[in-house]
Ligand code: ADP
């Protein structure tokens with residue numbers, strides 16, 4: 239008999255411990271099992287298995303409680319490796335999450351503890367038998383085809399030999415068997431060869447190859463050719479027979495990366511991201527597990543794939559906020575990448591034109607090895623013009639498109655070059671205000687204004703997604719005075735550009751035009767082929783795109799982000815301006831950039847205009863120092879959310895009173911209601927993160943309170 243300790247699949251924090259069961263079947267650590275807990279049937283995730291000669295009675299007597307038998311074993315083989323198990327334990331400590339949520343985060347949904355079915359999808363395969371039969375020449379050909387391959391998908395045989403496949407089965411020349419379905423390998427032809435490196439690239443390569451530091455931060459201006467460095471480093475690791483992981487912010491927005499990897503390396507590529515359906519994801523996961531995938535391009539969760547022998551980890555656009563998960567376990571992909579790099583003894587390369595302050599500060603302290611690339615491949619940085627909107631509007635120019643931007647757009651249309659216009663707000667207008675009482679129409683579920691979307695003639699809440707028709711009467715005063723609109727988004731911008739340039743072909747890319755699968759790709763491909771003159775959209779279009787014919791980028795309301803009450807707001811504004819500008823003039827023609835802003839003297843705007851990361855870094859570090867924000871301190875956000883205001887307030891008060899130590903406990907901060915949930919927050923801030931983690935752990939271990947509404951975010955990115 240076996241004694242099995244397992245974690246319980248349940249979000250409740252008080253169940254964050256292992257429970258003991260007995261099992262007569264074969265079962266391994268890292269497998270899912272079905273168990274009974276009280277009267278419910280739940281999934282368990284096996285932590286430890288010990289053989290015992292004791293009887294059930296003896297075990298119960300020794301342990302002092304009743305032990306039940308496992309109802310069934312779900313998996314035959316372990317879902318995680320020893321490495322991933324250790325990583326889960328580390329994650330559990332660092333992010334103050336439950337163990338089961340850490341295992342869950344690592345697995346594709348089909349293999350998550352919450353999915354308790356053996357969902358393996360199988361497919362038919364054939365191999366040759368050694369029974370002697372007479373075959374026609376064509377049948378012999380099919381027989382040889384399978385013999386050479388050893389084993390082969392039946393569908394493949396049928397495709398090549400539609401008239402022979404079944405006959406060979408009937409004659410018992412083939413043996414048919416079922417196998418768990420696997421991802422189709424991408425069989426891209428190798429069409430791209432390594433570039434001859436520029437001096438800047440050579441220098442960077444040399445530095446990385448000759449040093450033996452574990453983590454490198456490439457701070458390289460947009461278009462300096464960072465991707466080529468990744469690819470050449472990857473080629474080396476692959477040639478040593480190792481696996482390579484390339485992390486990107488969002489696959490849909492970086493189709494060019496996949497193309498560059500697949501045309502360079504051909505076979506053995508797995509792609510892992512949230513756009514795949516559960517079966518597809520599971521297949522890609524299996525490809526990594528079975529060593530079929532040599533190189534993986536993936537988003538945040540790809541950092542948990544079951545690699546055997548990593549030779550390189552690359553994290554492109556290191557500053558991107560999508561690398562942070564804000565729900566339990568609230569990990570940052572960078573930390574996991576560094577952890578795994580250490581485990582595999584491989585180099586970790588972080589790359590960005592605008593590294594996070596945290597990473598750059600670490601690089602200055604030599605925790606990361608700093609590699610600077612300050613020359614573009616084409617040696618030409620774009621020329622930036624800052625338009626002070628307060629002045630131009632006073633002069634009577636449009637508040638959407640300044641005369642400067644209009645003029646430059648006109649030139650591009652004449653010269654058959656392309657332009658990108660970015661406005662980081664979707665919809666038509668940001669709010670509708672009653673002409674009688676001046677109240678803004680709010681989402682009934684959130685404390686937020688609803689946007690008007692002209693394409694569907696409806697109002698949408700950008701936070702919870704609620705939609706409704708524009709009300710006939712004002713929800714506040716009940717009058718039929720009508721509404722005036724307030725603020726503008728990409729739909730309005732599109733109208734404006736169309737009215738100024740009726741002949742221009744425009745593509746719009748924002749959450750409204752990209753809700754269907756593959757729509758991002760379609761828009762970007764279409765723009766890449768030259769089907770449109772202007773691509774306009776939200777921050778989606780600022781990320782890593784490389785269109786040689788784009789020579790103008792305009793950013794509308796470029797400093798709107800500064801109004802956010804968040805210590806990161808200057809950094810995100812600077813990133814957006816720099817990244818957007820970086821899309822211009824990446825090839826032969828020199829590029830231009832126009833920033834339309836209301837505060838042209840703000841250091842985020844000035845340093846982005848000068849494309850001077852270091853100047854921004856120095857200014858921003860002063861601001862962070864003055865406010866004692868990260869990277870000078872660490873923070874833990876404890877957010878309580880719930881449908882009853884009084885329960886939320888009570889728990890928040892308790893947290894505020896109980897979690898004390900040699901750090902600051904700030905609170906209780908009331909937050910906006912979102913999705914019908916009231917929210918309050920306590921913020922811990924201090925120089926020693928582990929002291930704060932311990933204090934929270936201790937509170938959770940000793941409290942009798944129900945902590946279901948508590949979200950813990952260690953090193954939070956956003957505080958709204
Ligand atoms: P980054 O990732 O730093 O923004 P990319 O790697 O996208 O820059 O490179 C910018 C452009 O320069 C791309 O179009 C790329 O194909 C091209 N490129 C990169 N390295 C070289 C090289 N050594 N020689 C010629 N072209 C290059």
Ligand code: ZN
Pocket residue numbers: 681682683684699700701702703704913
């Ligand atoms: Zn809402």
